[in-house]
Amino acid sequence: MRRHKDICRKQESWFLTIYAHGMLPIECHKPRDAGLLQCRRTAMPDKVLLIKPPTNYIPISWGYVIATLDHAEIPYDFWDTHRPLQPNEYYFERLRRGEYLAVATGGxxxxxxxxxxxxxxIKDIAPQTPFVLGGSITRDVRLELLFQHLKLDFAVIGEAETSFPYLLRALATGSGFEQIPGLAFRGLDGSVVRNKPVRFNLDEQFWIPSYKRIDLQYYLDGYRHHIVPGLGRLMTVLTGRGCKGxxxxxxPTIGHFMPRSVEHILLELEIFQHIYDFESIGFATEIFFNRPEDIEHFCREYMKLKRRKPWVCAFRMDQPPELLPLMKEAGCVLVNVGLESASPxxxxxxxxxxxxxxxxxxxxxxxxxxxxxxxxxxxxxxxETAADxxxxxxxxxxxxxxxxFGLVGTYPGTAIYHRAMQKGLILDExxxxxxTMREIVWSSPSIxxxxxxxxxxxxxxxxxxxVFSQSRxxxxxxYHEFQAKNLTPVIINSTPPALGLQGECLRCGEPVTLPVSHGYGVKVIEYKFICNRCHQKNFMHFVDLPQTRAYYEDLGQSLxxxxxxxxxxxxxxxxxxxxxxxxxxxxxxVVGVLHxxxxxxxxxxxxxxxxxLAELEHVDYDAMLLADVTPDEAQSLLSMDIPWGNKPMYELAPRKMECSPE
Incomplete structure (x- = not known):
């Protein structure tokens, strides 16, 4: 926590430096299209409590909410339930005492x-404290459902900057909130009132997330890009908001894509490079930029920076591929281009x-x-059909x-969700x-x-x-296409000594050693790594070692x-x-699995x-493959006198290798 306090001081120091040099306006001017933050410097003796869900991804959206309150000079406590900076009882006690003007969460x-x-x-311990919900859930799920099933007082259905500080001012002063844009609430007749959101123009002024109440370095230290983990810690940055759709x-997005000024993006990067430790940048917007000229402008300006880091971004397949060489020259390492399906x-x-x-x-x-x-x-x-x-x-x-790849999740608010409703596939939303709806991993054995x-x-x-036949x-x-080179077993110098696999990246030759995993016997098949130098995925073939090849050739023929x-x-x-x-x-x-x-x-x-085991008496099978059993369990199963079990049994993992440690 001391490190977090030091980072907070660095962030405050940097912003004071920016103010002093006139790089950032001290006053928050009213954007042309939003009327943002005229509530600044309103006397507000009560704090708002912000509660972040226990997710472990970098909380960029919460950074923007905090920045909104900072600009409006609205006091707050921030409770990160994944990485709390105070004991939970700190917040519970203040809730019980009624110290919070409102409680807000979202996601x-x-x-x-x-x-x-x-x-x-919240309503059990602080029934009079208004509960506010924001984030994408309030745009995706029907508001009538949310107000029916949650003890909800208000929903922010647009961007926080154009709604949230006005709501807090209204609560603090007792003034009306009926005309606040992007706000939903119950009317006098009990029906849900939905005020039309107003977009916030991020390009109107310099506006960046504030992480001074978040241990952002903790999140940066724990996050790596799943395709290029060798890039190290990755800082997420927005190039705008919205999507082409x-x-x-x-x-559903908040609306059409509205880009940020390239100069503002670069200034944000400059600030955060002086505050936080990270090695790469991820532009997390749904699209990098909509217009080719904006991509070109960003790349040329980024190349002028003295401190540049590699970066990744999204790229639509309907954008000009002629932009890619310039992007790579500017430091782009990876583009995300969603294929989604190769069936036209x-x-x-x-x-x-x-x-x-x-x-x-x-x-x-x-x-x-x-x-x-x-x-x-x-x-x-x-x-989709099997042929598709x-x-x-x-x-x-x-x-x-x-x-x-993964399975489609029929997400509320989407076109496929509405059509599923029309077809009667969803009876109770x-x-x-x-x-029913959850983040399902297709490769989960219980799927x-x-x-x-x-x-x-x-x-x-x-x-x-x-799904399984095609995935297999x-x-x-x-497995066969991306095979590491020059694989050999080695003894890893550890206590006790352990068996390892040493090989070279098939693309750049970088040497890599992986430990041979032990659980229920030796792990046999999936040994893979992503090269830290060139980011190539490699598979190490344990079954094709000189010490194992003959065993697995015989096993394969028998199976x-x-x-x-x-x-x-x-x-x-x-x-x-x-x-x-x-x-x-x-x-x-394969006709079944024995637990x-x-x-x-x-x-x-x-x-x-x-x-x-008892059910196998009624199963038509010819042989068993012992895959995930310990040597003792395997011996026990092999020695069982089962009348219906007098069938061949084979072991997937060899009992001993020539270079196995004693």
Whole structure:
């Protein structure tokens, strides 16, 4: 916490320096389109309590809320429930004593249950304190639902700068709030009143987030970009707000894209480089800039800075790929270009004006100049068929694209959500939001037993079998295509000594050593790393070491000839064996998973039935593969006298390697 206080002093010092040199107006002038912050210097003896949900991503939106209150000179306490700077009782006691003018929180729809819990608790201990909700949830979920199910007094449905300080002034002075833009509340007749939001022009004046009440360095230290973690700590910055729009699956934006001044963005970077420690920059806006000339202007001005850091940004596939060389020259390392689907009819429904050919032009242009492309896509899209999904994976494999992907989440407020409502797929909105809708990881073994809204043209079982069969095909391609070079086992100098895998990046030759993981036996399949030097993903093939090759060639031949397989265990080896085809085992050959020892908590493991030992008497199988069992458990299972179990058993992990530590 001492480090956080030192950073706060640095931030205050820097802002005083900026004021002194006339770089930032001391007074907050009224923007032409918003009428912002005339409430400054109003006498307000009471504080507002801001409560941040327990999320671990960099809280840039809360930085802007705090900056709004700072500019309006409104006192506040900030309670970061993920990284609190005071004990929780500090805030509870002040709530009980009625010291807060209002309590405000906000964020994404996925935090709905947390918002309900917080609102209930606040109203239990401080029933007279107004509760305010903001963030994207108030734009995405119908306001009638929020006011019905949350103990909610006000909702900020626009940008905080144009609504929140006016609401607080009204509460402090007892004046009316009925005309405040971007505010929702219950009218005298009990109906929800919704005032039209007014946009805040970030380009009107120099306006940056304030993190003096947030331990931002903690968040920076813990965050790495998932594609290029070698870039180190990444500071997120907005180039504007809003989006070009048109995506049927995306949370509704606050409106059309409004860019910030390039000069203001660069000044923000200059300030934060003197306050915080980070090695790279992530421009977190939905689009980098809308106009090509703005991208060009930013790049040329950024190259003039003395202290430059590598950066990443989004890039739409309908923007000119001719911009990419200049972006790379200016320090851009990665562009995020959402593929979403390589099936033309599906992509046309997802993203207006975007085509597979347009993505291919951008992707090829980036690869020619060695610029990394993050090309995420989605499975289980609206009306998607098995053929559509196969077409997407065919495209990725044919073009050797390393991509990230997940299941579509039918998010409230989106076009696909409204169509799902019209089709009768969502019968109870609140139940869907609080129980069914969640951030689902497709590779979770229990996914088949998890509630999920299917908006494809496939049935539930066909959908998941297609997801797993195509994902397995793609993962197997990545495993063989991106193989590290010169792999050898080594003894890692540790206490006790441990076995490791040493290899070289297939692209740049950077040496890397990974420990051989031990849990229920040795981890066999998925050893991968992203090179810190060139950011290339690599796979180390444990099964192809000189010390293991003969064992796995024999094992593979035995498994292919074995017929129907039961895989024993529910850990990492079983997951990898099912998601990577490294032995030439067909998708249909595995008929189930045995949860042993113990009882199974779910009915499925991925697409397969999950059994306990007694049930195998009624299962048609020919052999067992012991994947996630300890050597003692394996020996116990091998020695069991089971009348119906007199079938071959094979072990995925070798008992001993030639260079294994004693």
């Amino acid at each position: 994404f729809v996925y935090s709905t249950n947390w918002f309900v819990e917080v609102a209930n608790y 048109g995506c049927s699956f995306c949370s 009819p599906i992509l046309a429904k997802l993203k207006k004006g975007c085509t597979v050919e347009g993505f291919k032009r951008v992707y090829d242009a980036a690869k020619r100049i060695d610029l990394i492309v993050d090309a995420p896509f989605m499975m289980t899209n609206e009306d 999904l196969k077409q997407t994976f065919d495209f990725l494999i044919e073009n050797k694209i390393d991509s990230n 609140w139940d869907y939001i609080t129980h 088949m037993d998890t509630p999920y809204l299917n908006i494809t043209s496939m049935g539930h079982e066909e959908m998941f079998r297609t 095909r793609y993962y197997s391609f990545l 292919r000839q074995a017929g129907k397989l039961i895989v024993v265990g529910t850990g990492k080896n079983t997951q990898d064996f099912l998601l990577y085809d490294i032995f030439g085992i067909t998708f249909e050959q 042993w020892p113990g009882e199974a908590e779910h009915k499925h493991f991925y697409w397969l039935p999950l059994y306990h």
